[in-house]
Amino acid sequence: MDTTQRTDQERSADRRRRELLEAADRVVLRDGPGASMNAIAAEAGITKPILYRHFGDKGGLYAALAKRHTDALLEALRAALDAPAERRERVENTLDTYLAAIEARPQVYRFLMHPSEAGTPNDQGFDVGLHSVPLLRRMGEELAEVIEERVDLGPAGQQLARVWGHGIVGMMHAAGDWWLGERPCSRAELVRGLADLLWGRLAAAGDKVGGPGF
C-alpha cells in the first residue's frame, strides 16, 4: 500500500534525523556552538547536502537540536514545579533542578542560551524579541502558567503571572550564568539566596547605617 510504504519511508527518515541530531549533539558538545556544518556532517559520516535536505539550513538544525534539550529540561522543571510540597520548597527545588542541569552540561546550555549567529545572514532590522533565546521564552511561559494556576494574584493575575514568569526565569538564568562562570559559592547557597530574594528579604532588610558617606 501507499500508506504503509510512506510510513516506512517516514520512519526511516525520522530515524536518520535522530541519528543526525545525535551526531550534531556530540559535535556541539565538543566544539561549542560555533561548530560547522561540515564538522557535523563528518561526525555523522556523511556530507553537508544531506544535512541541508533534512534541516533546511543551519538555523533549522540548531532549532531541532535546541528543541530536544529544551524539552528535556522543561520536563524536569515541570516535575519540580508540580511536586506536592510547600511553595517555598517547590521554588527551591525548581531552582536547584535548573542549576544542576546547567552545572552538569554547561556546553549544552551555553548553546541553548546563545544560539549565536544561527540566523545572521537575513533577519536584519527587526526589533528585539524574536531572535531571542527560545529556551528562556518557553521557560518563562511555562512558569507563568504554573504561577497563574496555582497562585491567587487577584484580578490582573494572568498578566502579572506572565511578568513574574519571565522575570523569575531571567533571574535564574543570569544568576546561573554568573555562578557557573565564577563559582563564588555552592549551589545550595545560591538557591537559598535567590529564594530569599523572591521571598521579599530585600524589602525586609534594614538600611546599612555604618556605610561610607552616609
Add this chain to the structure above:
Amino acid sequence: MDTTQRTDQERSADRRRRELLEAADRVVLRDGPGASMNAIAAEAGITKPILYRHFGDKGGLYAALAKRHTDALLEALRAALDAPAERRERVENTLDTYLAAIEARPQVYRFLMHPSEAGTPNDQGFDVGLHSVPLLRRMGEELAEVIEERVDLGPAGQQLARVWGHGIVGMMHAAGDWWLGERPCSRAELVRGLADLLWGRLAAAGDKVGGPGF
C-alpha cells in the same frame, strides 16, 4: 616637542576612533549585530584594514562599541540607584530607567545583549561564562555593589548582594526582552509587577483554591 606632537597624533587618532565608532554605530543600528566589517568600513568612507588597525579585530570593535553604550546606560542607572528616595521608589525608578532605555533604542540593546559570534573562530571549548554578555555582568556587579553598601544583609552580606545583583539584573533583562517583543502591558505596569515580585508578593499571595484538579 616630542610630547606635544605625540599628543597631537593621539588626539587625531582618538578623533578618528570616535568617527569610526559612530559609523559603526549607524551600521549596527541599521543592519543589526550581524553587520559586516566591510559595511562598517564603507559607512565610514574607508576600507577594512583601517578598522583592523584601530580595533584589532571584530571583537575589539564590538567591545569598544558596547562600552560606549554600556557606560551611558550604567550612568543613567547609577543616577536612579543613587537618588535620595525610599528603597522601593529607587528600585522602581531604576527598573523604569532601564526599560525606557531599551524601549527607546531596541536595536542597540539587542546588540549589547547578543554580541553573537564576536569571537567565533577561536575560543572553542571554554565553559559558559566568559562569552557572556558584558553588559549584563557589569550591571550585575554594579547593582551588587550598591546593594552591598546600602542594605544590611548580615555576615554573608557581600556574597548575597552579588547573587541578588546578578539575579535582579537578569530578571530585569528577561522581563524587558519579553515585554519589548510582546508589549503585553504598559511600562509602568511592568515596573510595578517586577517591584511587587521583589517585594515578596509571591510569598505573601495565597493559594488558588478554585483551580483545576485541585
Add this chain to the structure above:
DNA sequence: CTCACATGTTACTTACGGTAACAGAGTCTG
C-alpha cells in the same frame, strides 16, 4: 527494462574575517 525516487557525492559560488604588500603625504633629522 525502465521509470521514479531516495540517498549520497563532488565541486562550486558567495560572503566574511583577517592579513600582506604596497603607495602617497607629512615630518623629523643629517
Add this chain to the structure above:
DNA sequence: CAGACTCTGTTACCGTAAGTAACATGTGAG
C-alpha cells in the same frame, strides 16, 4: 635638500564556512 620614519590609506589576497547545483547510484513498482 635627501633620506628615513610613520601615519593613513589602498588593492589584492587567503582560509573558512554556509549554502547550492549537478551528477552518480541503488532499489522497488509497473
